[in-house]
Amino acid sequence: MATRLAHAGIVKIGQVAVENRFGAPVRLVFLIPAGVALLAGLDAALTLLGLPAPVRLDRLPAVHGQLMVLGFVGTLVALERAVAVGRRSAYLAPALLGAGAVALLSPAPLVVGRVLQLGGTVALLALYRAVWRRQAARAVAVQAAGAFAAVGAALLACAGVPVPVLAPWLVVFLVLTVAGERLELMRVAAPPTSVEVTLLGTALALLAGAAIALLSPRLGGAVLGVSLLVLSALLLRHDVARRTVRADGQRRFMAVAMLAGFGWLAVAGGIWLTMGTVVAGPGYDAVLHAVFLGFVISMVMAHAPVILPAVIRRPLPYRPLMYGPLVLLHASLAVRLLVGDAWAVGPAVQAGGVANIVAVLGFLGVAVGSIVVARRPPRAAVPHVAVAAVTS
Ligand code: HEM
Numbered sequence: 001m002a003t004r005l006a007h008a009g010i011v012k013i014g015q016v017a018v019e020n021r022f023g024a025p026v027r028l029v030f031l032i033p034a035g036v037a038l039l040a041g042l043d044a045a046l047t048l049l050g051l052p053a054p055v056r057l058d059r060l061p062a063v064h065g066q067l068m069v070l071g072f073v074g075t076l077v078a079l080e081r082a083v084a085v086g087r088r089s090a091y092l093a094p095a096l097l098g099a100g101a102v103a104l105l106s107p108a109p110l111v112v113g114r115v116l117q118l119g120g121t122v123a124l125l126a127l128y129r130a131v132w133r134r135q136a137a138r139a140v141a142v143q144a145a146g147a148f149a150a151v152g153a154a155l156l157a158c159a160g161v162p163v164p165v166l167a168p169w170l171v172v173f174l175v176l177t178v179a180g181e182r183l184e185l186m187r188v189a190a191p192p193t194s195v196e197v198t199l200l201g202t203a204l205a206l207l208a209g210a211a212i213a214l215l216s217p218r219l220g221g222a223v224l225g226v227s228l229l230v231l232s233a234l235l236l237r238h239d240v241a242r243r244t245v246r247a248d249g250q251r252r253f254m255a256v257a258m259l260a261g262f263g264w265l266a267v268a269g270g271i272w273l274t275m276g277t278v279v280a281g282p283g284y285d286a287v288l289h290a291v292f293l294g295f296v297i298s299m300v301m302a303h304a305p306v307i308l309p310a311v312i313r314r315p316l317p318y319r320p321l322m323y324g325p326l327v328l329l330h331a332s333l334a335v336r337l338l339v340g341d342a343w344a345v346g347p348a349v350q351a352g353g354v355a356n357i358v359a360v361l362g363f364l365g366v367a368v369g370s371i372v373v374a375r376r377p378p379r380a381a382v383p384h385v386a387v388a389a390v391t392s
Contacts, residue, residue, distance in 0.1 A: 027311055030079050030091065033098030037071030038364075040105055042357050049353045063104045063113070065163045065288075069170045070117045071101025073296060074150065077177055078120065081127045083311050093127055096120030111158065118154035125151055138196045139184035145203040146176030149210060164279035167288060168210040168224055174296045175265070176203050179231060182239050182258075191238050202231050218276040225273025232266035250305055250318035253326070257302035260330050264294025267337070282341035285349070293356055294333050301326055301363050308367070315374045316367060325363035332356050 044064035046053035053060075078093035097120030104113030128144035153169035163170075183199055205227040213220025236242070236259065245255035268290040271283055278284045305318045336352025339345055 027079065027083065027313075030075065030082075030094045030098060031312070033102050034072050034075035034079070034094075036105070037067045037075065037098070037101035038360075040101075041067040041072060042360065045353065045357060049350050051350060051354070057105070059104075059110070063110070065167070065170065066104060066113070066117065066157065067101055068292065069174065070097055070121070070150065070154065071104065073174055073300070074117075074120065074124070075101065076300070077174075078124045078127070079311055080307055081124065081131070085127055085130050087130070090127055090130070093120050093123035096123055114154065114157045118151070118158050121147065121150040121154045137184070137187075138200045139180050139187065141180075142176050142183055142200060142203045143180030145207055146173050146180060149173040149176065149207060152210065162279075164284060165214065167279075167284075168213050168220065168277055171224075171268075171288070171291050172206045172210050175228070175231070175291065176206065178261075178296065178299050179203065179235070182235060185240055186238055189238075189240060189243075195234060195238050198230070199234055202227050202234070206231075213277040217279070221272040221276035221278075224277065225269045225271070228265050228269030228272065232262050232269060235262040235265070253318055253320075253322055254302040254306075256323075257298045257326055260326075261295040261298035261302070264290045264298070264330075264333070267294065282344060282349075286337045286341040289333065289356070290337060293329065297329060297360060298326070301329070304363075304367055308371075312371075314371050316371050317374050319366060319370050321366050322363065322370075325359045325366060328355055328362065329359035332359060 040055075040060060041064050043053045043055050044060040044067065047056070047061045048064060075094050075097040078097050079091075082090035082094055096116050100113045100116030100118075100120055102113075103116050104110065106113075125144065125147040128140060128147050132140050132144065149169045149172035153166050153173060156166040156169065157163070179199060180203075183196065186195070205223060209220050209223030209227055211220075212223055239258060239262070241255035241258040241262075243255075244251040245259060246252075247255070268287050271278075271287040271290070275283045275287075278287065301322065305316045305322075308314075308316045332352045332355030334352075336349050336356065340347075340349030340352055
């Protein structure tokens with residue numbers, strides 16, 4: 001239903017259907033800076049791993065985190081929200097986040113990019129106000145708490161706080177964005193109110209943990225760690241993925257990607273709980289990438305066949321080939337974190353890191369190929385029915 005509506009230029013939020021103000025070609029333009037941020041971020045990742053990179057720019061390694069979190073994933077999140085809200089002004093959020101990423105790569109002073117990203121996060125928070133007016137639900141509150149964390153991260157960056165210190169805010173942003181969306185879908189199965197309340201409480205605890213960590217990394221780490229462990233357990237226990245993993249095709253693929261992601265969230269929680277919010281070394285690499293690659297990118301892979309068609313109005317049919325990059329992502333992350341970081345084996349970190357990059361690029365290739373093939377008449381693939389695919 002959602003995809004059919006999206007293909008007709010209509011997106012449904014809660015019970016309200018709104019007309020989209022920008023057509024697919026214009027919306028595609030917003031994806032360009034996100035793509036640039038991803039490619040530049042991956043290039044920077046090679047340099048951070050101590051390996052040769054195709055492009056060598058002095059500032060690239062220093063902006064890898066902001067490019068990936070706010071530039072790439074942040075722009076995608078804001079674009080998806082803007083499409084759902086449907087107003088022209090809603091596109092300010094993805095536009096500013098994308099422009100911020102481009103500015104970070106340009107010769108302009110870094111503060112220009114950071115201020116643009118701050119504007120983008122504030123606009124994203126404002127988007128949730130519009131969503132809240134239509135649907136005052138705990139799931140929206142959780143996502144808005146995530147956007148609030150994004151504003152916090154961007155504000156701290158503008159104030160010159162180093163990324164390792166503000167990193168928990170970046171983590172909270174994306175974790176709560178995903179958790180809120182999953183809660184929205186959980187409601188279809190009518191979980192006990194206590195689940196929704198606990199999830200909202202966990203969201204607030206994560207925000208508190210990020211704030212405390214600025215003053216006391218040990219205590220903040222403990223709050224963040226316990227919160228991530230609780231969140232992981234809640235999602236593993238109540239998410240619809242537990243049921244849909246027994247289905248087949250796209251639904252199973254999505255469920256596998258999500259359940260694996262929930263597992264990595266627990267790994268990150270365990271690291272923060274035992275080590276505090278580390279700002280360098282193997283623990284730092286492990287906690288960040290357990291969340292950003294194991295949880296977030298796995299979620300991006302899971303949701304791409306559902307969300308991208310709504311944004312670009314082209315079908316992105318599921319292909320069994322998608323398991324290749326997904327399995328590579330999780331296997332290589334295990335090598336990088338559980339062998340490389342845990343046992344201080346540098347080559348395992350490097351090999352795992354490179355395979356992480358191959359997995360991300362591989363999924364991009366499969367997704368683009370799938371879109372192109374699906375457009376070819378007369379055997380164009382029928383778009384999947386998004387919401388039914390996720391919830392049934
Ligand atoms: C695809 C493969 C990736 C590789 C190989 C990679 C590699 C790295 C490396 C080597 C570091 C430095 C870690 C340290 O200082 O100990 C790093 C930092 C970081 N990465 Fe990644 N990364 C990848 C993907 C991502 C993604 C997808 C995100 C977010 C969505 C992300 C966010 C970050 C952040 C926030 C930092 C901290 C940056 C800083 O301290 O300035 N990374 N990454």
